[in-house]
Amino acid sequence: MRSEGRGPLPSVAGVVPAPDNDEKWIRLLKWLQHEHGMDVGPSGLSVERRKVEGAGYGLFALEPCSPSSTLFTIPSTAMINSKTLSTIYGLSTTNPPLTATQIISLHLLLHRPTEEGTSRDPTFGPYISTMPHEFDTHPVTWAVRNHLHRANTAEMTLLSSLPPIVSSALEKQVRTFKTDWKAVVEYIKSSGHTLTLNDFRTDHVTLIEDFLWAWLIVNTRCIYYQLNPTASAPENLTLCPVLDFANHVPDVTHIIPVLPSTLFPSAPGSSKRGNNGFAGDYMFIASSATPVCKDEELYLRYGGHANRTLFVEYGFVSSWNEGACHEGKSNGEVDVQDIMEDLIASRGVAGQMLKDVLEEEGYWGDWTMHSRPPPAYPSYRLMSALRLLHAVPGNTGREFEEACESWRLVLVGQAEIVSAENEKAWRNGLLQICDKVSTRATAAIVSCRSKHPERPSNWVEENVEMLWREELEVAEAVAVSVRAGVDF
Numbered sequence: 001m002r003s004e005g006r007g008p009l010p011s012v013a014g015v016v017p018a019p020d021n022d023e024k025w026i027r028l029l030k031w032l033q034h035e036h037g038m039d040v041g042p043s044g045l046s047v048e049r050r051k052v053e054g055a056g057y058g059l060f061a062l063e064p065c066s067p068s069s070t071l072f073t074i075p076s077t078a079m080i081n082s083k084t085l086s087t088i089y090g091l092s093t094t095n096p097p098l099t100a101t102q103i104i105s106l107h108l109l110l111h112r113p114t115e116e117g118t119s120r121d122p123t124f125g126p127y128i129s130t131m132p133h134e135f136d137t138h139p140v141t142w143a144v145r146n147h148l149h150r151a152n153t154a155e156m157t158l159l160s161s162l163p164p165i166v167s168s169a170l171e172k173q174v175r176t177f178k179t180d181w182k183a184v185v186e187y188i189k190s191s192g193h194t195l196t197l198n199d200f201r202t203d204h205v206t207l208i209e210d211f212l213w214a215w216l217i218v219n220t221r222c223i224y225y226q227l228n229p230t231a232s233a234p235e236n237l238t239l240c241p242v243l244d245f246a247n248h249v250p251d252v253t254h255i256i257p258v259l260p261s262t263l264f265p266s267a268p269g270s271s272k273r274g275n276n277g278f279a280g281d282y283m284f285i286a287s288s289a290t291p292v293c294k295d296e297e298l299y300l301r302y303g304g305h306a307n308r309t310l311f312v313e314y315g316f317v318s319s320w321n322e323g324a325c326h327e328g329k330s331n332g333e334v335d336v337q338d339i340m341e342d343l344i345a346s347r348g349v350a351g352q353m354l355k356d357v358l359e360e361e362g363y364w365g366d367w368t369m370h371s372r373p374p375p376a377y378p379s380y381r382l383m384s385a386l387r388l389l390h391a392v393p394g395n396t397g398r399e400f401e402e403a404c405e406s407w408r409l410v411l412v413g414q415a416e417i418v419s420a421e422n423e424k425a426w427r428n429g430l431l432q433i434c435d436k437v438s439t440r441a442t443a444a445i446v447s448c449r450s451k452h453p454e455r456p457s458n459w460v461e462e463n464v465e466m467l468w469r470e471e472l473e474v475a476e477a478v479a480v481s482v483r484a485g486v487d488f
């Protein structure tokens with residue numbers, strides 16, 4: 001169940017320095033130097049990949065990194081994105097037939113490394129060969145295999161032991177995956193391309209699993225890279241060699257990407273600029289705030305993601321010590337969508353009307369509770385939905401409309417509260433939600449531990465337990481705040 005490099009490694013502090021015979025890394029550097037003109041000597045590259053226990057590989061400093069110094073610059077031609085691929089496939093860049101995720105996934109599917117771990121891609125082979133070979137520990141793999149009736153017992157058990165909100169997020173990922181697969185199949189069938197699905201010489205289900213590998217490479221390794229002047233354009237992403245070995249930590253980032261467009265027109269190191277500075281070489285500099293010593297790992301903060309998002313999208317969670325959420329030291333977050341939906345649905349017809357009102361006002365969903373900054377608190381969206389839930393009566397007549405009106409006045413700031421009774425009622429309602437989250441999380445943790453009385457259990461099971469522990473600690477901490485009368 002573990003990805004390459006996730007097994008226990010015989011090293012001090014869990015890190016193994018890159019051995020001189022890390023052939024794939026050396027081949028990547030030679031390719032970057034000879035095919036793309038990158039400076040991979042000490043003045044052009046101050047990092048290398050090393051194995052990290054529980055995280056595959058990571059990026060480590062070869063020398064102390066002074067603040068804002070250049071760590072490395074990746075030539076535009078060495079990155080895999082919709083621009084470099086459109087040249088290979090002769091795709092229109094103004095009206096592309098596939099999204100960036102789809103075209104990059106298709107290219108990786110065609111060039112998935114062989115059993116020995118080597119990609120035969122004539123263009124990006126040495127780069128693709130450095131990527132992970134499988135994603136057995138990624139929950140999207142278990143979920144897709146489950147849809148294909150190929151999940152093994154361990155995968156089915158893991159799927160059935162996830163918090164409900166994580167299961168729904170996983171199903172959403174599976175739907176996106178299916179949409180992308182369908183688009184790629186349609187493209188292959190309709191493109192008149194010399195490629196046909198029969199070329200893969202494998203059964204359909206294995207082909208889908210190969211595409212899943214490719215799709216997960218894109219989803220776990222791509223970073224933002226501006227190809228289109230519209231900042232939020234979907235093609236603004238790329239696979240970027242070297243940088244894609246950077247692991248995530250929640251609170252710091254040591255690596256700052258310098259978008260080529262910000263360097264235009266006269267920055268050094270941006271030798272192969274695209275139009276208007278987009279799609280040029282990609283420079284990465286050391287943070288000015290967090291110095292890094294020789295041999296230390298350099299992290300890239302992937303974003304302010306909650307653990308459930310890291311788990312569903314990247315297949316890992318940030319761990320923290322027991323009690324850290326209680327104490328407000330860790331950034332715990334719980335989404336109580338499923339409990340709220342049940343409460344609303346239990347109101348029958350009035351519940352449906354309530355849902356309509358919440359949707360109209362933009363307050364449906366994203367109902368979260370947080371441990372930090374202390375005291376632990378419910379999000380404003382959750383408080384607002386609870387206020388409405390406890391303001392409306394069971395019937396759907398005039399009283400219902402009046403209650404909604406009073407609630408809207410609070411939303412627009414014309415009233416502080418709906419009523420004193422309403423404040424009391426929603427806070428009690430919140431306590432009941434906290435209680436429900438705590439009860440089921442406690443039961444799930446007991447069940448996780450009973451399956452593995454010999455501690456510690458494996459890496460994946462620890463991740464699942466961590467998700468439940470976060471639910472438990474945040475819910476308990478919010479309950480403490482409510483009982484203490486905290487004014488949220």
Ligand SMILES: C[S@@+](CC[C@H](N)C(=O)[O-])C[C@H]1O[C@@H](n2cnc3c(N)ncnc32)[C@H](O)[C@@H]1O
Pocket residue numbers: 005054055056057058131132220221244245246247248249313314315316317318
């Ligand atoms: C961009 S890659 C980073 C390089 C990767 N570790 C490798 O070996 O190729 C992202 C993946 O690294 C792993 N990862 C990143 N940060 C991690 C962390 N803090 N703990 C465990 N795994 C992590 C996850 O598997 C994630 O999907």
